[in-house]
Amino acid sequence: PFTWRLLFLRRPLYRNLLRSPNPEGINIYEPAPPTRPTQQPLEALGNFRGWHIRTEKLQQNLSWTVKQQCVDLLAEGLWEELLDDEQPRITVMDWFEDSRLDACVYELHVWLLVADRSTVIAQHHVAPRTSGRGPPGHWIQVSHVFRQYGPGVRFVHFLHKTKNRMERGGLRRTRVTDSSVSVQFRE
Template sequence: MSGGQQKNAKLIDKDGEEERCKEGEEQTCQKGEEQTCEKGEEQRCKEGEEQTCQKGEEQRCKEPKPKATPAIDWKAKCEREWKLSDKGISTPDSLDWQCIYGKKPFGRNLLKSPNPEGLSTSVPPPQPSELEPPPMQPLEEIGDFSGWQVTTEHIPVDTSGIPPGVVVCYLPNYSWSIKEQCVDLKAEGLWEELLDSYQPDIFILDWYEDSKLDKHVFELHIKLLAEDQKTVIKEFSHAPENKMSGDTKNWICVSHIFKNYGPGVRYIHFLHKSKDLFVVGFHRTRITNSTVFVQLRD
């Protein structure tokens, strides 16, 4: 075969196979299979299955349903009940107002276990038995002190007034029972804009027993702390001196109100100390109804 004939054969081979492919196989595919798919299966899908879905399933979805309970506007509920707008208090939309409403941060005691021994100030403090000296008991056996950090500070025995050579059978052995806890104001439902701009009043109350064990049987120390829980913004301390004479069956109240304390307050550190005496038995100074609450001004 000459060179021209070989070239012509390739052309015939190429033109023949490709032409058959385009006009035969591909055409069959486009006009046969694809046409069947478009006009057959797809048409059945659109006119059959999809139509059934739209007229059947979707139609069933559009059937009347019971009306859902309207969503509660918690921010509006807080503003209405606490009159926040009337008091000029900022209420950012970013806050979880349902959570804030549930915590009810105003007028509620924010301390944990505020009355560990279940004592009431309307009833005189319990008096020790005259038959036997009161024993020393661990605090966890006396009441529920959960939430409090409890420590004991022993006071050195004062022997300066005892003459040399004198034997003393019993020396008064004093100690401080120290209880403290820290209140996270934001965790209790208060928010930064409220604390920094409006600065609601912070009330402190505490009741202690007039035990007559010593002139000083009670101390109260309150600190308003910043975000770092170290920086003190405002503080209050009270260490009263009590009379050693008179009736011991009384409760004494100590109170304080923080006002206009400045921005940045995030925590309240609450600490009180009660003096105990160990001499022929263990004698305690009791504390009850410790209270910290935040109040909006009228």
Template sequence: MSSAEWKQKCAAAWSLQGAPMPDSLDWKSLYEAKPLGRNLLRNPEPHGLSKDTPPPEAELSEEPPRGPPRFEPEGNFTGWTTNTEVLPHDTSGIPAGAVVCQLPQHSWFSMEQVVDLKAEGLWEELLDEFQPEILIQDWYEESQLHESIYQLHVKLMGADKSTVIAEHSVNPTEDLSTYSHNWKEVSHVFAGYGPGVRYVHFLHRLKNQFMMEFFQTRFTGTSVIVKPTKSSR
């Protein structure tokens, strides 16, 4: 196929009506890379779980495990930059004079990735002029570990990796009065964000708890997808 035919094939596959498509680009390579419509994050399911199946219930040991406290979850986090922040004990709800045998201790486990949009096959004219919608989606495990168990912060950044062009943060509060254990969806669509976007910085934090045993908050189905559509606004 000629370059013009590959370009036409890309235009048809992505329905890029009105988007700039320079003849100088390697349309065959772009078609094979599929930069539009696919998940640009690496390793979106490090716990090996699917949002289409309820999260597994925690299994308690017959005898409490011995050893030092644990604060990091299990999983294959290849592709993610991770960090653990152990939080101090919360004693605010303990009445004066009460005898406390043990308190739960919480930790934040942070995971982040930076997506290089040009390296993934997107071209400057598309990002600057057409400004396709960028969909962020995540699913975290609902639990009663704490009223705050999940945080998300996503930034669209310029070529210097320091200029923030647009950002979105989420810090939901959990209902601890009723037991519920499902996947909870978090999503956002960036649209009309302006020219200059070259990177997406994705960061989410999930809270874990140690009290005799370790209880973690898991996630799955995390995605950053550049859609072949433009905001109608």
């Protein structure tokens, strides 16, 4: 149940609701630091607490690293009446590295779900292609704002994919950082 004390303590509005949004500690205000192919599993490269991680094999030495989280909006301090009646904006944002490993090195998939965690109220999918111009390793921002999505939203399922390429010496990864899901009142 909603209480002003819970609202004050949890501060569910205007903050990032994802756990470990920057697991590798990368700063988007600087070019992505150079990387070498590695044999280490992704989990050894940072704090990925809260992320469910899997790999999807592709052809020609390519694969996707798939990382996802499902945010329980009620557990984060929001309440049903606010979500259903006011429908505050839900903003998703992410930054990915222009790694030049392929024409498309990143995908974002987000679903707004009802209490059963499977019925979809709204969704957003994007797979941007990079221009291939400029220095490799610069950061590209991807964002989307859900508005007027209808009543019933209780969960935000956030999933992003980054492309990898197997090279001599190990796996070269496309990095991602500062992933976020936040809720704001309309202005």
